[in-house]
Amino acid sequence: LQYNSFEDPRCEGYLEDGRTGMSPSTLKRAFLNNLFYVQGKFKALATPNDYYMALAYAIRDRLLQRWINTAAIYTAQGSRTVAYFSAEFLMGPHLGNNLINLDIYKDVEKGIAEMGLNLGELLEQEEEPGLGNGGLGRLAACYLDSLATLEIPSLGYGIRYEFGIFDQEIEDGWQVEITDKWLRFGNPWEIARPEWAVEVKLGGHTDHYVDDHGRYRIRWVPDQQVTGIPYDTPILGCQTNTANTLRLWTAEAPESFNFNAFNSGDYLGAVYEKVVSENISKVLYPNDDSSQGKKLRLTQQYFFVSCSLQDMIRILVGQELPLEKFHEKFAVQLNDTHPAIAVAELMRLLIDMHHMSWDSAWSITQRTFAYTNHTLLPEALERWPVELFGSLLPRHLEIIYELNDRFLDEVRIKFPEDDSRLSRMSLIDESGERYVRMAHLACVGSHAINGVAALHTELLKQDVLYDFYQMYPGKFQNKTNGVTPRRFMVLSNPALTELVTSKIGDTWIKNLGELQKLEAWADNPEFQQQWRQIKQANKQELAAYIQKHNGIIVDPNSIFDILAKRFHEYKRQYLDLLHIVTLYNRIKANPDIEITPRTFIFGGKAAPGYFMAKLIIKLINSVADVINRDPDVRGRLKVVFLKNYNVKLAQRIYPAADLSEQISTAGKEASGTGNMKFALNGALTIGTLDGANVEIREEVGAENFFLFGLTAEQVYAKRASGYNPMEYYNSNAELRLALDRIASGFFSHGDTELFKPLVDSLLHHDQYFLLADYQSYIDCQEQVGLAYRDQDRWTHMSILNAARMGKFSSDRSIQDYCREIWKVEPVTITLENSEVTDS
Numbered sequence: 111l112q113y114n115s116f117e118d119p120r121c122e123g124y125l126e127d128g129r130t131g132m133s134p135s136t137l138k139r140a141f142l143n144n145l146f147y148v149q150g151k152f153k154a155l156a157t158p159n160d161y162y163m164a165l166a167y168a169i170r171d172r173l174l175q176r177w178i179n180t181a182a183i184y185t186a187q188g189s190r191t192v193a194y195f196s197a198e199f200l201m202g203p204h205l206g207n208n209l210i211n212l213d214i215y216k217d218v219e220k221g222i223a224e225m226g227l228n229l230g231e232l233l234e235q236e237e238e239p240g241l242g243n244g245g246l247g248r249l250a251a252c253y254l255d256s257l258a259t260l261e262i263p264s265l266g267y268g269i270r271y272e273f274g275i276f277d278q279e280i281e282d283g284w285q286v287e288i289t290d291k292w293l294r295f296g297n298p299w300e301i302a303r304p305e306w307a308v309e310v311k312l313g314g315h316t317d318h319y320v321d322d323h324g325r326y327r328i329r330w331v332p333d334q335q336v337t338g339i340p341y342d343t344p345i346l347g348c349q350t351n352t353a354n355t356l357r358l359w360t361a362e363a364p365e366s367f368n369f370n371a372f373n374s375g376d377y378l379g380a381v382y383e384k385v386v387s388e389n390i391s392k393v394l395y396p397n398d399d400s401s402q403g404k405k406l407r408l409t410q411q412y413f414f415v416s417c418s419l420q421d422m423i424r425i426l427v428g429q430e431l432p433l434e435k436f437h438e439k440f441a442v443q444l445n446d447t448h449p450a451i452a453v454a455e456l457m458r459l460l461i462d463m464h465h466m467s468w469d470s471a472w473s474i475t476q477r478t479f480a481y482t483n484h485t486l487l488p489e490a491l492e493r494w495p496v497e498l499f500g501s502l503l504p505r506h507l508e509i510i511y512e513l514n515d516r517f518l519d520e521v522r523i524k525f526p527e528d529d530s531r532l533s534r535m536s537l538i539d540e541s542g543e544r545y546v547r548m549a550h551l552a553c554v555g556s557h558a559i560n561g562v563a564a565l566h567t568e569l570l571k572q573d574v575l576y577d578f579y580q581m582y583p584g585k586f587q588n589k590t591n592g593v594t595p596r597r598f599m600v601l602s603n604p605a606l607t608e609l610v611t612s613k614i615g616d617t618w619i620k621n622l623g624e625l626q627k628l629e630a631w632a633d634n635p636e637f638q639q640q641w642r643q644i645k646q647a648n649k650q651e652l653a654a655y656i657q658k659h660n661g662i663i664v665d666p667n668s669i670f671d672i673l674a675k676r677f678h679e680y681k682r683q684y685l686d687l688l689h690i691v692t693l694y695n696r697i698k699a700n701p702d703i704e705i706t707p708r709t710f711i712f713g714g715k716a717a718p719g720y721f722m723a724k725l726i727i728k729l730i731n732s733v734a735d736v737i738n739r740d741p742d743v744r745g746r747l748k749v750v751f752l753k754n755y756n757v758k759l760a761q762r763i764y765p766a767a768d769l770s771e772q773i774s775t776a777g778k779e780a781s782g783t784g785n786m787k788f789a790l791n792g793a794l795t796i797g798t799l800d801g802a803n804v805e806i807r808e809e810v811g812a813e814n815f816f817l818f819g820l821t822a823e824q825v826y827a828k829r830a831s832g833y834n835p836m837e838y839y840n841s842n843a844e845l846r847l848a849l850d851r852i853a854s855g856f857f858s859h860g861d862t863e864l865f866k867p868l869v870d871s872l873l874h875h876d877q878y879f880l881l882a883d884y885q886s887y888i889d890c891q892e893q894v895g896l897a898y899r900d901q902d903r904w905t906h907m908s909i910l911n912a913a914r915m916g917k918f919s920s921d922r923s924i925q926d927y928c929r930e931i932w933k934v935e936p937v938t939i940t941l942e943n944s945e946v947t948d949s
């Protein structure tokens with residue numbers, strides 16, 4: 111073999127060989143080698159998936175040197191490390207992102223084209239790892255990208271679900287769930303590490319005994335044991351050599367478990383035990399912002415937390431550091447309460463397994479953990495019936511009781527004679543059936559507690575965690591969410607990336623604040639035109655996708671008005687529908703009315719057990735069927751439901767959006783992150799003063815943001831003074847017409863029962879204040895329509911929105927976490943043949 115050394119200045123020679131070289135010819139040869147030696151195919155028989163795999167392995171080879179060097183340097187230096195604990199990592203496809211972060215996307219695209227193939231088609235082959243539900247899981251993924259880009263030593267710890275979030279099909283307008291077999295064709299990005307397997311105990315009881323030295327000890331006698339096998343995926347930073355690790359755990363039956371059953375001839379019984387163990391990492395719970403309280407879910411949480419903490423102790427011991435330095439070596443972030451059991455598990459490991467004193471263990475535990483809260487919704491606050499909890503984790507329940515006794519003593523000292531405060535703050539809810547309160551455990555066991563947007567953090571302090579704020583004001587911080595511009599701009603919107611880079615250079619990619627320099631171009635006619643052309647081309651691509659998948663022809667000159675996120679009543683997809691039906695009613699009343707043409711695009715999944723959310727999906731599709739076919743509409747309105755909204759589809763949607771719908775009831779959306787991705791790609795937002803919308807509006811300027819609706823404070827006041835939605839129905843003719851139209855069976859072939867639950871819930875409860883916000887929303891949408899007619903004005907606003915998104919890079923969020931919570935510094939990774947790599 112001949113290698114093209116020194117061909118590319120990025121690869122200083124020593125790395126330029128057949129498995130690491132970045133030159134086009136080396137990459138091409140690696141690709142063809144993999145097709146032959148890995149896939150066992152030649153061109154005539156190769157499928158698109160074979161080509162994808164061949165390329166994926168070629169790129170993986172290029173990550174490995176970086177990955178190994180990163181691990182070697184962290185190990186040699188004993189670097190302080192962030193461990194991000196999350197039940198969800200919604201990574202999206204790896205290949206394209208790795209090409210971007212390696213900075214070889216264009217070279218590879220060209221090389222692939224020279225072989226008569228299309229890179230975009232190969233990228234489409236990748237099954238995305240959908241190991242998350244929505245915002246929370248995607249945030250974890252953005253944070254891993256930023257941690258690596260900022261060269262922060264870090265590990266993501268989670269679960270390698272065999273089935274990720276379900277695939278959504280639409281049948282007769284209804285959502286149907288299909289299992290997500292994402293591992294079907296193998297996963298080229300992960301490496302199993304069975305040599306680092308750990309054992310996890312479950313169930314049983316505890317034994318209190320006196321050991322040989324006369325010391326009082328407690329032993330957990332489990333009735334089940336499972337093995338956790340780690341699978342590692344490299345997480346490459348952008349234009350750095352840092353490749354951190356995402357370590358996901360798979361549950362297996364222990365090798366020796368039920369050896370007796372085999373020997374006694376109960377073969378099927380033994381296999382059954384194995385199946386039970388493997389169920390633990392089988393499937394992601396598909397609920398977003400709500401907790402079901404199922405035992406298997408608690409088992410999943412405990413399983414990955416225990417595996418991860420044991421793994422961290424192995425790493426610590428391997429670096430010859432004493433256990434007393436656990437909190438100096440590691441900063442653990444709890445992504446919501448899903449991993450909060452870690453507080454009790456670290457205590458157990460330190461006390462029972464490593465014989466540390468309670469006080470030392472507690473000091474280490476508190477200094478290790480920090481907790482991020484992601485919601486104010488009461489139904490999302492996790493609590494476990496004490497009985498269920500004790501049947502799975504008897505030792506942890508004891509530890510929590512002991513923690514609680516000591517904690518409540520502290521509360522008593524700070525707030526004497528205040529029994530109601532004690533019962534409000536207790537780790538155990540004793541108001542009825544007894545529950546373990548996971549948010550309280552997380553607050554007590556952490557040195558820092560943060561919300562995910564300024565408003566959210568304020569509401570946490572005033573409301574959901576008010577008592578904890580009074581108890582520990584110094585623990586509370588805000589960390590406004592962010593998104594990675596690599597995936598959500600450079601990869602997904604290459605044309606806009608190129609235009610921006612042609613004007614301000616490419617350093618904005620790692621320093622998003624520099625986008626501000628675009629402001630100078632906001633009124634430049636030539637730039638405006640280029641900006642518009644790119645948006646237009648992106649809209650045309652989405653239009654082609656819609657035609658292919660929905661058979662609907664949409665007008666790329668219409669406003670692409672998009673609402674894409676999980677379906678939940680508080681997110682108010684239904685309010686968007688009321689606007690659509692209102693416009694439709696106006697057209698029916700006056701077919702010649704002037705209306706700015708719009709394409710309403712929806713995407714999102716509903717939790718399989720969430721009846722109302724699924725009914726809203728059905729209503730969208732039913733309204734679409736009528737409006738898209740009605741000749742009176744003359745194509746001025748189109749309604750499209752894009753099925754199976756996921757990371758891949760999101761990457762197509764953001765670049766094509768004119769209008770971003772961020773219309774949650776104020777005080778309900780903790781932050782939102784889709785709002786940031788849309789604006790970064792030049793969409794204007796119509797939104798309430800909720801979550802990060804507040805800060806987005808502050809950044810882009812009120813004049814570049816379509817604001818409507820009640821404030822959080824007004825919502826609370828209205829609820830307190832007795833909200834009556836019927837008053838709005840009775841006094842607003844257009845609103846009444848819209849609701850009556852839905853109730854009348856007009857969109858349901860005359861069936862007046864089908865959507866009755868939706869109509870009734872608005873008229874009689876309207877928990878999320880849709881009717882209170884309706885007129886304000888309709889008026890604001892009127893302004894949107896007018897603004898869009900002035901294309902220069904709209905483009906000016908669009909440019910300013912993108913130019914002012916600097917704050918919302920996940921790089922900024924991560925820098926804030928590093929400085930203010932984790933106290934961790936970057937470590938530079940070199941590719942020199944250092945001692946560590948040679949040995």
Ligand code: GPV
Pocket residue numbers: 243244245246247249397398399400446484485490562591779780781782783801
């Ligand atoms: I808790 N979030 C989520 O996606 N799933 C959850 O189970 C919970 C919260 C979301 C919030 O709803 C968003 O407002 C927020 O932007 C996101 O978490 C990331 O912080």
